[in-house]
Amino acid sequence: MNNLHQVQEKVRQFIINTSYIPAEQVQNDTLIFAQGIMDSMGFISIIDFIEDSFSISATDNELIEANFESIDAIAQFVSRKIQLANCLST
């Protein structure tokens, strides 16, 4: 089971590991694309990562800033999708 904090930490570690940016330069509200921390390949990697780690598939309509602009945004998006999947399965 992943709570919001755990999701945040996993996403944060993934972004630090793949961007080679020092951890102290990436806060949970840092705009990872606007500030050039992640590029287009990084974006596809994040989509793959959340699919592999949380079994979350993002649809075309969900590929928006509100869901991906920062670690916070990604974590909240993943948590919402997990909750939705849990609701549908119960």
Next chain:
Amino acid sequence: MVLKNNTLKPFSENILNFESVEKEVTRISGKLKDDILRVLKRKGAVIGISGGIDSSVTLALAVNALGADKVTGIMLPERDSSPESKELALKLANKFGVQTIEENITGALDGFGCYERRDAAVANVFPEYNPKDYKMKIGINHSGLSQFLPPVFSITIINWEGIEKRKILPVKEYLQIVAASNFKQRSRMSMLYYHAERMHYAMIGTPNKHEVEQGFFVKNGDGGADIMPIAHLYKSQVYQLAEYLEIPREIINRTPTSDTYTAEQTQEEFFFQMPYQEMDLIWYGLENEISADEVGRVLNKKAEEIVLIYNNLRRKQKTTEYLRMAAITY
């Protein structure tokens, strides 16, 4: 308004119109002749011709510079090429009186495993895919254009009944499809240099300004050439030269395609995401630091939209720097 280049030309939809196309054709042709004969010390020019507007204008400029007897047009079709490409390339060559050579590179691509490697990656995404019954293409999601997020590529397969399926491409498959497809441009480059070296000619590349600066080319593929005489021209300027040089009308009217994947696909759909007329003006505005308000006013778009497109173009330029870099040496 003062532009970056210190001219006082006001921004308008006609700002990229040459005052004299003839003057620009004469300037490029003169430089091309000097560079081939004196700088590179070669006897003529080899150009890969695809029936597209860029290679057609480049060939016409080379003929203008050197004369038809010192220019050879090479057609390089492969299994996935549109037959129209060859027909138009031949029409162009006949019009300008140049010798042509046809080299079908399908065998070379088979040898590299180009098709097999690409199709294996497609089948990873769509297990039902097989190249006999399906066509495929990849392209940038349009939804990405007006956001701060980078674009993502999706893959589309089309079955024998014309039914399409589309998915976002995972990283591994995206990279494999692109890497396998790039054998096409790199094989063409090898063949063009074979003929160039055999005749002691220069190899003339055909990319325009957008392709070079936004990274719509294959490193050491169509990005490899001795001279790129139209790399400074916006697409609408290439069309101005095409009219002046009397390129066959069918070529001028043809929608630019990628002619790389089995399904038909325009360059706009594959990469550029907007009509070239708009892209030219917005790119000019970005390069010359023209306000988004002013560009928006001319294009009848909101300034916010222009800002987002500026950001998208800056990102494309930055993320494709690697393609334009020479090998790093120590």
